[in-house]
Amino acid sequence: MSILIENISKHFGHFQALSPLSLDIHEGEMIGLLGPSGSGKTTLLRIIAGLEGADTGRIQFGDRDVTNLHVRDRRVGFVFQNYALFRHMTVADNVAFGLEVLPRKERPTPTEIKNRVMHLLEMVQLEHLASRFPSQLSGGQKQRIALARALATQPEVLLLDEPFGALDAKVRKELRRWLRGLHDELGFTSVFVTHDQEEALELSDRVVVMSNGHIEQIDQPGALYASPNSRFVFDFLGNANVFDGKVENGKWQNLQANIVLPNGAEQKDGQLYIRSHEFFVSREPTVQANLPLRVIAINPIGAEVRLELTPIDWHSNDVWEIDLPHKAFDKNGFEKGQTLYVTPKAGYFFAHDAQQPVLLNWDQ
Amino acid sequence: MSSSKHSSNQLRVGDSPLVKWLLIGLTLFLTAILLVVPLIAIFQQAFVEGAAHYFNSLIEADTLHAIGLTLVVAALTVPINLVFGVMLAWAVTRFEFPGRKLLMTLMDIPFAVSPVVAGLLYLLLYGNNGWIGSWLYDQDIQLMFAWPGIVMVTVFVTCPFVARELIPLMQQQGREDEEAAVILGASGWQLFRRVTLPNIKWALIYGVILTNARAVGEFGAVSVVSGNIRGETNTLPLQVQAQYEDYQAAAAFASASLLAMIALLTLLLKAFIEWRQERSLKIEAEKERQVTQ
Numbered sequence: 200m201s202i203l204i205e206n207i208s209k210h211f212g213h214f215q216a217l218s219p220l221s222l223d224i225h226e227g228e229m230i231g232l233l234g235p236s237g238s239g240k241t242t243l244l245r246i247i248a249g250l251e252g253a254d255t256g257r258i259q260f261g262d263r264d265v266t267n268l269h270v271r272d273r274r275v276g277f278v279f280q281n282y283a284l285f286r287h288m289t290v291a292d293n294v295a296f297g298l299e300v301l302p303r304k305e306r307p308t309p310t311e312i313k314n315r316v317m318h319l320l321e322m323v324q325l326e327h328l329a330s331r332f333p334s335q336l337s338g339g340q341k342q343r344i345a346l347a348r349a350l351a352t353q354p355e356v357l358l359l360d361e362p363f364g365a366l367d368a369k370v371r372k373e374l375r376r377w378l379r380g381l382h383d384e385l386g387f388t389s390v391f392v393t394h395d396q397e398e399a400l401e402l403s404d405r406v407v408v409m410s411n412g413h414i415e416q417i418d419q420p421g422a423l424y425a426s427p428n429s430r431f432v433f434d435f436l437g438n439a440n441v442f443d444g445k446v447e448n449g450k451w452q453n454l455q456a457n458i459v460l461p462n463g464a465e466q467k468d469g470q471l472y473i474r475s476h477e478f479f480v481s482r483e484p485t486v487q488a489n490l491p492l493r494v495i496a497i498n499p500i501g502a503e504v505r506l507e508l509t510p511i512d513w514h515s516n517d518v519w520e521i522d523l524p525h526k527a528f529d530k531n532g533f534e535k536g537q538t539l540y541v542t543p544k545a546g547y548f549f550a551h552d553a554q555q556p557v558l559l560n561w562d563q
Numbered sequence: 564m565s566s567s568k569h570s571s572n573q574l575r576v577g578d579s580p581l582v583k584w585l586l587i588g589l590t591l592f593l594t595a596i597l598l599v600v601p602l603i604a605i606f607q608q609a610f611v612e613g614a615a616h617y618f619n620s621l622i623e624a625d626t627l628h629a630i631g632l633t634l635v636v637a638a639l640t641v642p643i644n645l646v647f648g649v650m651l652a653w654a655v656t657r658f659e660f661p662g663r664k665l666l667m668t669l670m671d672i673p674f675a676v677s678p679v680v681a682g683l684l685y686l687l688l689y690g691n692n693g694w695i696g697s698w699l700y701d702q703d704i705q706l707m708f709a710w711p712g713i714v715m716v717t718v719f720v721t722c723p724f725v726a727r728e729l730i731p732l733m734q735q736q737g738r739e740d741e742e743a744a745v746i747l748g749a750s751g752w753q754l755f756r757r758v759t760l761p762n763i764k765w766a767l768i769y770g771v772i773l774t775n776a777r778a779v780g781e782f783g784a785v786s787v788v789s790g791n792i793r794g795e796t797n798t799l800p801l802q803v804q805a806q807y808e809d810y811q812a813a814a815a816f817a818s819a820s821l822l823a824m825i826a827l828l829t830l831l832l833k834a835f836i837e838w839r840q841e842r843s844l845k846i847e848a849e850k851e852r853q854v855t856q
Contacts, residue, residue, distance in 0.1 A: 271746075285761075
């Protein structure tokens with residue numbers, strides 16, 4: 200079922216949690232609401248569910264206007280961050296809850312309920328735990344039961360609040376893949392909240408990046424990564440190094456360091472955002488750049504080695520991070536405390552007076 | 564290194580056997596003379612003129628009436644404060660509203676104020692010359708010096724017990740369970756009966772036991788509003804005093820022994836509930852430990 204959000208806003212006291220925002224979610228889509236804490240993503244999710252009322256705007260499920268519909272009657276599935284399983288009920292009773300509270304006329308018979316519950320437990324591959332209590336389950340198992348419980352009434356909209364937040368990395372990855380499979384198989388529309396960019400990019404059909412109560416960008420994961428449209432999105436998607444430069448003689452200058460402007464770049468002061476893998480590393484400055492850095496840490500991470508670096512004789516607010524393939528790292532044999540020079544291959548330039556970046560390439 | 568070695572050789576206060584046994588001995592001695600001996604003395608005094616006299620004094624008409632009245636007062640007070648306490652706890656833990664903090668403070672007034680003062684206040688308001696009482700008098704309704712007045716002050720004195728037990732628990736449990744239930748389609752009543760009530764069950768029972776114990780034993784406030792009419796408005800604690808003032812010491816202690824037994828029963832129930840709660844927590848912890856291993 201499609202979800203239409205139109206001019207929704209919300210404030211708590213003097214705090215504007217959501218500025219009027221609109222969002223159109225297609226049927227069967229999986230949407231990730233991504234943002235730091237306080238960005239309003241959970242508030243938006245709770246407004247879609249009906250757990251909070253919006254100050255302005257309206258919400259539509261399909262053709263149905265649900266703006267003033269009570270939570271109970273919206274019939275959405277909701278998975279809470281801490282699962283919110285009923286601790287005094289067995290796993291089976293938890294899953295059956297949504298069916299058992301149905302009005303008598305709609306309620307299935309006890310045998311039907313039992314069969315449906317077993318079917319749901321099979322679907323989440325936990326049928327052997329039917330008579331356990333929530334306190335006897337691991338985090339990943341609780342999450343699956345919470346999902347089975349939310350799906351028991353066959354909702355067409357599934358909302359998930361930080362669904363994998365409390366799980367360890369391995370279980371998280373596994374559950375993510377499994378949830379995506381379930382979503383594709385059953386065809387409901389899902390909206391989930393996360394602060395983990397990797398999770399949002401991997402799981403969503405489209406990612407909604409939020410900050411300070413408004414939407415920064417809505418895009419497919421690939422497009423979002425390739426063309427972030429604001430400094431915030433760039434910062435939040437992570438792993439970008441920022442070079443603040445003033446134009447002098449065809450170069451961006453920052454104290455002793457400089458980068459040559461590529462062909463076609465505007466002669467403007469501004470900030471250059473360069474992703475950690477878009478660098479060439481050497482022991483001497485190159486004709487394109489003179490960016491001396493000191494190695495302060497070396498961390499092998501998966502297929503790459505991450506170097507943490509601080510500027511020498513120029514200024515940057517953050518530590519720089521550069522990812523090198525093991526091969527390139529081994530060839531150079533860098534050590535902590537050494538000085539090295541980096542040269543950007545590609546970057547995004549935000550002029551001081553611009554909101555949107557320009558993509559630059561130094562590759563010939 | 565040397566300083567840590569030094570400190571590990573030092574005895575903490577209370578580690579010395581002398582201090583330890585002195586403290587334990589003193590505590591036991593004080594417990595005995597302040598709590599245990601008086602309790603035993605009640606029963607000893609009650610039976611000082613023999614068992615026959617004990618039972619005869621209990622089935623004396625005025626005493627029987629006092630027992631009956633006390634039970635009626637408790638039977639009315641407990642349900643009223645059960646409902647009120649749940650409502651109060653629900654309101655302050657589930658809703659944000661102006662004056663919420665003030666309400667939580669006001670709730671403790673019955674604990675803070677002397678029951679005699681509470682009784683006087685009710686007399687002032689609802690007595691025949693009182694603000695509300697004079698109007699009620701014109702309608703031919705008499706609250707003070709009758710059982711309704713006794714119930715009213717008892718409700719006042721015991722009203723914080725249930726809410727005080729529930730509020731910390733409900734705050735700690737949060738509202739996610741309830742939100743989950745409503746999203747799954749539960750009506751207000753289904754939510755309360757199937758989710759909220761099981762979560763607060765033991766705290767609720769505990770609150771009820773305390774309310775009951777206090778309702779049965781209340782003296783000060785009841786004394787002011789009852790008018791002390793024997794066989795009519797005397798509750799058991801008032802009957803004890805009346806008998807004692809009549810130099811019927813053994814009868815007074817016989818009545819008092821009933822109150823003492825109710826108190827002991829309350830403690831027993833309290834211990835049982837605490838044991839139940841602790842056991843269920845332990846079992847949960849044990850299961851959780853097994854799962855994580």
